[in-house]
Amino acid sequence: MATTEYDYIIIGGGSAGCTVAARLTEDPSISVLLIEAGASKGGILDFWKIDMPAAFDKAWVDPKYNWMYHGEEEAALNNRRVFQPRGKVLGGSSAINGMCFIRGHALDFERWVSEGADGWSWQEVLPYFKRLETWQGGENKWRGGSGPVHVRKGDHDCELYDVFLRAGEQMGAPASDDINGEHQEGFGAFQMNVDNGVRASTAQAYIRPNQGRENLTVMDRCHADNLTIEGNRVSGLSFTRGGVEQQARARREVILSSGAINSPQLLMLSGIGPADHLKEVGIDCKVDLPGVGQNLHDHPLIYMKFEIDKPVSVSKYLRTDRKLMVGAQWLTTHTGPGSTNNVETCALLRTEPGVPHPDILVQFLAAVMDHDDGLSHDLHGFSYAIGPVRVEATGWVKLNADNPAGEPRIRSNFLTTDYDLNQMRHALRIGRELASQKAHDYLGVKEAAPGKDVNSPAEIDEYLRNNTDGDFHLCGTCKMGNDSMAVVDPQLRLHGIEGLRVVDASVMPSIVSANTNATTIMIGEKAADMILGKPPLPKADVSLPAA
Secondary structure, X not given: OOEEEEXXXXXXXXXXXXXXHHHHOOOOOOOEEEEOOOEOOOOOOOOHHHHOHHHHHHHOOOOOOEOOEEEEEEHHHOOEEEEEOOEOEOOHHHHOOOOEOOOOOHHHHHHHXXXXXXXXXXXXXXXXXXXXXXXXXXXXXXXOEOOXXXXXXXXXXXXXXXXXXXXXXXXXXXEOOOOOOOOOOEEEEOEEOEEOOEEOOHHHHHHHHXXXXXXXXXXXXXXXXXXEEEOOEEEEEEEEEOOEEEEEEEEEEEEEOOHHHHHHHHHHHOOEEOHHHHHHOOOOOOEEOOOOOOOEEOOEEEEEEEEOOOOOOHHHHHOHHHHHHHHHHHHHHOOOHHHOOOOOEEEEEOOOOOOOOOOEEEEEEOOOEEOOOEEOOOOOEEEEEEEEOOOOXXXXXXXXXXXXXXXXXXXXXXXXXXXXXHHXXXXXXXXXXXXXXXXXXXXXXXXXXXXXOOOOHHHHHHHHHHHOEEOOOOEOOOOEOOOOOOOEOOOOEEOOOEOEEEOOHHHOOOOOOOOOXXXXXXXXXXXXXXXXXXXXXXXXOOOOOOO
8 A cells, every 4th residue: 555745634625725735835845735535626518617606506516526415304394404515626615605705703703712712813813814815905904905815796787786785775774885894784795706707716716826836736536534543643644546545644744624524524434533422333432522523503594585577687697598608708708697606795684783793694696596406597586595694503413323434414403492493583584574675666576485475473484494404604513622522722733632633614613604615714824824833913903893
């Protein structure tokens, strides 16, 4: 069995893994192996699924680029299983997600500190958010102007975005001129990580510009089998590529960046995790860490759908001849309707005035769209992907006793507490209030889902149990902190064993009040300085927002 040696081995070429690999190899004396389970890029005939922003609904349902996980039956969801797409391609989930680029709220990171994540306050993470991005509007106190990830507002000519913003004004809600700036709350333009009409995944932003570095080795289509543990130290990795078993050793550290599902799975397969569970599945426990796989967070949401009489939604581009024209324009110039994710406006709102910061996110789609089935081809309308951004119940990831190395068991535990169910009721109420504003009158709006017949408390709850899904924002399963359920310390080093860090969304102590990808890239940026022993970037000179 061939064995190779590097300074650092990074397991998982996703949102954080690509970031760390690029930053570590800025020093030519440091050698890095980055392994990824999927391909390094899209194929010659289907690369557009990843690269074309408007095609994201094709990427997240393609098993070629997606682990296509499904959770277990959930009693609180009337025994439905929650679809859990996870990126299986260089760039990870940043290569298949909706490119909705939004940081968590400042108070999320203050909460992290209270949960044991010392060094991760808002003033301490903001410089890393700035370092990772090139903001369309240029650098300022809140935004970065020279980072790898290009971030912009949409500029598609669709009047439904203006209708959405006018409806927010009519509701009396605040407006935000930059949802990633000083004032996040309210209605405003959503932002997307798109660079000159192409998805700015972490593969595109961090790896491809640096793929000529001699000290960076990227190996795709590698299946991680087990961590190599010698004494009390993780020294390397066993993996399979092309049917051949291989080993790699790390002179300095192994960095696990496989995401909120696959990172705890690999830890448990290697004997690191809850001792009782490992015994159940026949794995010898080497490090008893009860928090591995626990504390799973995600954002529950529903897709509220509204039909309109006027043919002004982006569905007009789905007619075959027009779709071909859109594709041809994007292929030749990376411009036009294909260059946007079609989620160009949003709102962050409070369910009640006393809530410390916004707790409901409305992601506006200028088409009728379903969570699993994508865009509707035969209806004009719009949709609200709407739900709470903070939850009370947490889920878990476990190994399958029948096949521990196969698809893991996932339980979301959506709607299992009174608080979480009530937050979803609030979300539906807010969606209906928004759609009823006068700005919509000329469109002839009809509520298609939930529908006008869903009104009583019992009918609303039944609708929520039948239609609540996840927003693909899984995190928290290897949380940082120092309590008995923490998996890594605030330096992201694994408790109980040396030579291993976890760097991905799984280390979040709790979910941020926003789509999670921007925060995951920030974690990779900050972790790179930790790994290299560099002092952290100077704290940002900003105040916390007033409640």
